Amino acid sequence: MVGTRARGPLEDRAHQPAAANSKVKLDVQKQQKEQNQPKQKKDFVTALAKKPVAFQSYSRSSCSKTVKMQIDRQLKIVTDQHNIPKESPMVEFPMKEWSVQLYLIDQDGKEQPATCFTKVTYNLHPSFENPNQTFHKAPFTCKNEGWGEFEMSIDMFTTEKGGKITVYHDLNFAAPKYDNIQTITFKNPSQNLINVLRETGPVSSDDDPRAAKARKAGDLKKRKTGWDYEKMADGLGKLSEDDLLHVIQLIHDNKSEDTYTKNDIDAGEFSVDLFTLPDGLTKMVWEFLAEQKLV
Numbered sequence: 001m002v003g004t005r006a007r008g009p010l011e012d013r014a015h016q017p018a019a020a021n022s023k024v025k026l027d028v029q030k031q032q033k034e035q036n037q038p039k040q041k042k043d044f045v046t047a048l049a050k051k052p053v054a055f056q057s058y059s060r061s062s063c064s065k066t067v068k069m070q071i072d073r074q075l076k077i078v079t080d081q082h083n084i085p086k087e088s089p090m091v092e093f094p095m096k097e098w099s100v101q102l103y104l105i106d107q108d109g110k111e112q113p114a115t116c117f118t119k120v121t122y123n124l125h126p127s128f129e130n131p132n133q134t135f136h137k138a139p140f141t142c143k144n145e146g147w148g149e150f151e152m153s154i155d156m157f158t159t160e161k162g163g164k165i166t167v168y169h170d171l172n173f174a175a176p177k178y179d180n181i182q183t184i185t186f187k188n189p190s191q192n193l194i195n196v197l198r199e200t201g202p203v204s205s206d207d208d209p210r211a212a213k214a215r216k217a218g219d220l221k222k223r224k225t226g227w228d229y230e231k232m233a234d235g236l237g238k239l240s241e242d243d244l245l246h247v248i249q250l251i252h253d254n255k256s257e258d259t260y261t262k263n264d265i266d267a268g269e270f271s272v273d274l275f276t277l278p279d280g281l282t283k284m285v286w287e288f289l290a291e292q293k294l295v
Contacts, residue, residue, distance in 0.1 A: 069187070069188055070186065071197050072186075073104050073184055074104065074183060074184075075102065075103075075105075075114070075181065075182050075183070075184045076105050076180075077102060077154070077169050077180040077181070077182070078101045078179055079099070079169075079171065079177065079179075080098065080099050080176065080177050081096050081176060081177075084096065086145070088147045089147065090147050095145060096146060097143070097145050098145075098146070099141055099142065099143040099144075100141070100142045100154075100169065101139040101141050101142075102114045102120060102140045102154070102156070103138075104116070106199075106201055107201040107202065112199070113138040113139060114138050114139065114156075115199075116193060116196045116197055117156045117157060118160055119134055119140075120155065120157070121135075121154070121157075122134075122135075122154055123153045123154070124144070124152050125148070125150040127148075128144065128146070149170075149171055149172045149173060151169070151171070152168070152169050153167070153168050158189070158193055163186075163193075165185070165186070190230060191229060191230070192230075227286060228295070229274045232274055232282075232286060232295060235292070235294035235295045236289070238292075239292065246288070247288065251277070251281065254284065255277065258276055259272070259276045259277055259278065260273040260276045
């Protein structure tokens with residue numbers, strides 16, 4: 001396939017947030033009238049109740065959406081190229097066969113499969129017969145023939161329809177093989193994605209001993225129960241402010257020593273890892289959401 005030596009940036013592609021995480025975070029963002037407050041809340045709940053609350057992945061007209069969790073990883077783009085015995089339309093530029101593959105670099109500097117992505121689309125120069133090529137299995141090898149160098153964009157998806165991260169890669173023939181290492185950011189990853197990313201390095205809560213203990217208990221619990229934590233997190237994001245405060249109170253009153261919570265009254269933030277709730281409390285939260293027709 002004929003390429004071109006002209007280099008021009010392809011159209012920018014917007015980054016989309018990853019799927020909602022099962023780690024629930026509540027933000028306080030503006031003042032609320034005192035007469036509307038629940039009267040028998042404990043200290044941190046009362047403090048939260050003084051202002052409207054917004055859920056992590058839910059935005060209201062009165063508040064803006066904020067990113068609550070980010071995980072950075074090193075993406076390694078590996079390019080191999082060599083001459084092939086085919087006639088080139090440009091005599092001074094021999095025909096090439098080239099391939100591009102994707103890997104992650106773990107905390108020890110070792111190359112690991114990029115299994116965090118469900119599919120990858122390479123957006124090649126428009127002169128290619130099939131300029132948008134999609135692959136579904138790591139290392140997402142894109143192999144083609146041509147004579148020209150160009151810049152491509154690479155769209156990587158953490159779910160079949162979303163969680164897109166876009167990077168740019170310069171395809172050139174200066175060396176038979178070369179690497180392009182870039183930092184990529186996963187925003188608000190789902191619990192499943194967090195577990196996959198943990199295989200290549202720590203996540204933000206891994207340095208917290210309480211979080212590690214809670215995660216171990218939560219992993220055991222996941223094997224014993226059939227709760228849909230993703231649906232639960234999504235449902236919590238759709239609750240009214242008063243109902244959110246009710247759930248916070250439920251968690252505060254019924255949590256176990258393995259439940260991972262974090263209260264930041266000054267920042268107006270309450271966080272809880274849903275996977276670490278005891279069974280009875282999980283059932284209470286689920287039934288409350290079911291009453292609201294949110295699960």
